[in-house]
Amino acid sequence: MWEPTKQAANKRLQSFVSKAGKIYAARRNIDAGAGQHANVSQLSPWIRHRLILEENVLAEVSAKHSFSSAEKYISEVFWRGYFKGWLEHRPQIWTWYKRNLTQQAQQLESDADLSRRYEAAIDGRTGIDCFDHWAEELVKTGYLHNHARMWFASIWIFTLRLPWELGADFFYRNLLDGDPASNTCSWRWVAGLHTKGKSYIARPANIEDFTLGRFKPTGLAEQAIALEEPELSVPTPPQFPSEDFPSDRYGLVFHDEDCAPETLALPNLPSAALALSDPSPRSVFSTASLARDFTSNAVREAARTFETDTGIQCVDCNDSNWSEILEDWVNSEELDALATVRLPVGPTRKRLLNACSQLSIPLIEITRPYDRAVWPHASHGFFGLRKQIPGLLAELELC
Ligand SMILES: Cc1cc2nc3c(=O)[nH]c(=O)nc-3n(C[C@H](O)[C@H](O)[C@H](O)COP(=O)(O)OP(=O)(O)OC[C@H]3O[C@@H](n4cnc5c(N)ncnc54)[C@H](O)[C@@H]3O)c2cc1C
Structure with a gap:
């Protein structure tokens, strides 16, 4: 598909x-x-x-x-x-989510009841036929319809009473479109954390109507439980740092957040190009192979297109040791700077900034006009x- x-x-x-x-x-x-x-x-x-x-x-x-x-x-x-x-x-939301997820993964090891209910949910063995069907569809195809995602998340949180972060993680490591912002914020929206107090309750009649009568669930929670979290700090508007290139001799780095580098407005073509993907899991649990392969092949596709369009050879690396790879590449290509498409909040940002912090040359992040405007x-x-x-x-x- x-x-x-x-x-x-x-x-x-x-x-x-x-x-x-x-x-x-x-x-x-x-x-x-x-x-x-x-x-x-x-x-x-x-x-x-x-x-x-x-x-x-x-x-x-x-x-x-x-x-x-x-x-x-x-x-x-x-x-x-x-x-x-x-x-x-609000980058802290991503940090909180990752921290809570790690704690909940530890809790799964010590809490047999939580672990049993969690395993039944992700294996599609809860006895709620629509929910079990969507768990299977997600794992088999890497995709769910938006309405199914809303119903699934709602049943996970309010009927099965499982922590929302474990559900968000189940989506994130199975979805081909798994995205730190869309996924985390959508789960928070269903949970009533995005718009405080406004949660989404999956209604049996709505499920029956919009699945064309395929499902008629019974026993779903009728009320949302109020979820608590610490007060968020005041939102900080995103900054758009200077995009001045210190030298013509720079290297362009591609990653999974943006596989269209050939469409960027660059002052001049780079001296070298590097496509980085990472085979390590997206969370403390393993990533579905469908999702992992889609991402690494998307980055490979970016490299191939860029090479064809510019004639500049692009090194394609699917390896978790980005620090070492970058250091060797910067030295062998004798680069004065690195450039990349703006890294939005999420694991790729963290990984690439960490790897670049060990280099003595600057990283220039180019923000697309669409993101800058929106x-x-x-x-x-x-x-x-x-x-x-x-x-x-x-x-x-x-x-
Ligand atoms: C709990 C939950 C988790 C979700 N996780 C993700 C995720 O990890 N990644 C993701 O891309 N979307 C996520 N969504 C949003 C939405 O479900 C999908 O983007 C949509 O279902 C994708 O199918 P489509 O391309 O046919 O969408 P269409 O209805 O055809 O919409 C066109 C495009 O608009 C964007 N879009 C549509 N709805 C949304 C939305 N509510 N939020 C953000 N973007 C939207 C997508 O890029 C989509 O491809 C999530 C929604 C929920 C309720």
């Missing part, structure tokens, strides 16, 4: 774009089952790794539909930029960003 190439992403966009208007708005909430998701674009694995850019998707949709008929689809695409920007304003509007609720969408589309020349 999802081949990690730009061609496959474009092909999917072309086959979907005619439906991105009123048809999408009317049918997008229906989850007809695995292999039956043509009512939504299913572009998320490619968009997540930027094998296709939000700008391309929005421009293509705007060329075929009026804003009013495609508004629903367009605003869904902006939800991704919203969550990315929201996390940029993120500042993601300080609070989505409504604040939604009001800006027509203006953003015009500013970015996407309509």
Whole structure:
């Protein structure tokens, strides 16, 4: 279903774009089952790794539909930029999530009841047929419809009473589109932590309607439990540091957060290019091979495209020792600086900044105009960003 190439992403966009208007708005909430998701674009694995850019998707949709008929689809695409920007304003959320996850993984070892309930949930053995079906679909395909993700997360938190972080981790290490911002923030949104006190309760009638009668669950929680967490600090607007290159002799580094380096506005072509992926697990638990392979092949695809477009050979490294690899490469290529696409909050940012901190040359992060324009509007609720969408589309020349 999802081949990690730009061609496959474009092909999917072309086959979907005619439906991105009123048809999408009317049918997008229906989850007809695995292999039956043509009512939504299913572009998320490619968009997540930027094998296709939000700008391309929005421009293509705007060329075929009026804003009013495609508004629903367009605003869904902006939800991704919203969550990315929201996390940029509050990086501590990612730190807390990782810390809590580590503690809960330890608790699984000492708490037999928690461990039994957790294993039943991820193996699809809870006896709640829709939930068990989605657990299996996720593991088998690496994808779930948005509505199924909402129902699944809600049942996980409020009916099964499992910690939300363990559920977010189960998604993150199985989804082809597993993303630190979209995934963590969406789980927090369902849990009532994103908009304080506003949680999402999965209703049996809603599940029955929108799964076209495939499921009629009983015994689901009717009330949300209030989850607690420490007060968040005041959001800090994302900074966009200088992108001045100290020298022409720089190396370009690619990673899983952005696999379209050939579309960057660079002052001059780099002297060398390096594509880095990491085979180590995404969390304390193992990563599904479907998700791991999609990511490493997406980075490889970036390297191949860049080489073809520029003629510059790109070294492709799938190895966890980024510090050593970078040091050897910088020395052998005699580089004066490194450049990379802006690293959003998440594990790749942490890993690459750690590796670069041991080098004596600067790392220049190039922020895409789309992120530079969207993120500042993601300080609070989505409504604040939604009001800006027509203006953003015009500013970015996407309509
Ligand atoms: C609990 C939970 C976890 C999620 N985890 C992820 C994740 O790890 N990665 C991820 O990309 N999305 C995540 N989502 C958001 C959403 O479910 C998927 O983006 C969407 O289902 C992907 O299918 P699609 O491409 O057919 O979407 P479409 O409906 O066709 O939407 C088009 C594009 O808009 C973006 N988008 C749509 N809805 C959302 C949303 N609510 N939040 C952010 N972006 C959105 C995606 O890039 C998507 O490809 C999560 C949602 C929930 C409720």
